[in-house]
Amino acid sequence: MAEKPSQAPAEPPAVANASLASTANSGATASKTAAVEQHIDPWSVSAAVDDQGNTLSFDYEAISKKWSTSLIDQALLERFERLTGHKPHRWLRRGLFFSHRDFNNILDRYEKGQPFFLYTGRGPSSGSMHIGHTIPFAFTKWLQDVFDCPLVIMLTDDEKFLFKDNMSVEEAKKFADENAMDIISMGFDQKKTFIYSDFRYIGGHFYENSVEFSKLLPFNQVRGAFGFDNSTNTGRIDFPPKQCVAAFATSYPHIWGDDPYGNRVKRTATIPCLIPCAIDQDPYFRLLRENAHRMKNPSPKAALIHSKFLTALQGPGGKMSASDPTSAIFMSDTKKDVQKKINKFAFSGGRTSAEEHRMYGGNPDVDVPFQYLTYFLDDDAEIERLRAAYKSGEMLTGEMKQYCIRIMQEYVEDFQTKRKQVTPDVLKEYMTPRRLQWGGNPNPVKPPQPQGGKGSKGAAQPPPAASKSEQPSTATLVDRSTAPAAPAMLASGLGNQADNAPLQAQLPAETQQQQQQQQPSESSQSQSQPPPQQPAATHLPIFASTQAAEPQESAQSSASASGTATPQRPGLANVGRQSTTYGVSGLSSLSKKASSLIYGDD
16 A cells, blocks of 8 residues: 655745745735736746836845745854865855855864765756856856865756757757866866766656655745646656756765766765755755655755856846847857847946936946946956945946956956867766766865774774675676777776775785786786875775776786777876776775775775
8 A cells, every 4th residue: 555645844835936026025914916027937027016016136034034035144254164175166255155954064074074966956947057157157167176175067958958849859959068178267176076967867766766755745835836737748748857866875876986877876876065056946856855764765955056147147136048139148159249138238237327326326226237247257346346436436337347248258268278178078078877976075084983892882983884785796797899818997988097006005915916817917016016005085996997907008008909999188087098998806805995985884
């Protein structure tokens, strides 16, 4: 007999129809009735309109209260700076990223040196991103640099196909590739970044998580969160679980070194993620947070950090749209395009005449050029100088626009220079499933060691062994598209012997002997090399090479002899070039060693 679905936790109902007008405007009853309510959901955003027909700015404090998020305060920023040694990003200091869910939990893990990962994404609806799209990616890149942690970027080309009636699958995939190249141009570290298209990647453990998670969601809960009705196509109804389970570490077995052909690993499921996103994406992750603990391998609640919307050129209450070229500055725009759009379309907070503006001053809070400068100009003192000059009337609207035009032209031009360096080969490097490498907190605070000798009541206990269902397969897995003579590696993993040799060098002698018997032709040469030392705070692949490090010339000549020469390109990791055959003799010892590297076990 089917179990009766449990009632949803106390989260705000009907998020897609959440109204802020009644919260923001507490005036007379007649005024409330005439006002148009603010509307925010993952697919459309519109501001409230008062009874006089004026478009209101978004009330972010009201939506934070409505959706029960926490505002980012000074105490949280001070703790961040104390733990990381980094001054908070200007968007944090200026309140542009304003709200969060459980960000303190991520700081707790960073302080202790425990693993977590970043997850963000993009719905590719056009061939070029606009400046508003770059905000979460620039912020996520900064977080990746500060925390030195792995990152996954989801391109929801399937979502855009399902929610745009005139878009084909092929067009959605093409947009995903173009947007991925835009994202790479933001400067993400390839060694710790995995970018994927839903159409191309979803399967295996990811699909298992999606199916299991969807089984936990009654339709009325999804309908309440997203406003679905009887005319909604079933593809749209089926999509939310996919965006939710992208926050599960077990959806990416290759990142952690888990066997992608085995079962999902319970311990990997305990690794949480931090999701930087715009506030309109919060409904997805409320579903995730409500149900993550109900999975077979429970996961902690994902942490989120929310951004405000970058105002459309037309002014308050608008959101940049990829479908409206006059609403946004696109990353493919020329200098002339940028100048024309700001001069012609940017909403001004100035007065009707220069004389009146000099006398009464302008309103920087609604002036779009000034608002853009608060995002893209790093100097806090300069921002305050511009604010004061505009507000006093010392600076005119035309002068503010010219200042903004210069800054935005520089931003777009710098992006375009980097974009030209992203080739299809570079794109493939980022989108190849592989083992990522990261460092984490270089100075973690270790918990105090329990007192007592061996066998005493207070002695530290070893970590529990993986259950039988989680043990990696004992079969040798082979990617038959590559030469079988190349070094043993995880499927689509890092093809660099030197990267893996330190871990191999620390294996028990018995394990090394077993592996050398599998490759007798190479063992004699590898034994002549002294084992290198294990580098500190480096997360290495679990499925390591079965050879010690060899000189590069030797590795290249061996590959040439087998007819599988490995091309080298400066500035790019040699990813996915080696064989993806890996043996599993001694896998238990390998897994234990890698576990200590990932989870910080002693």
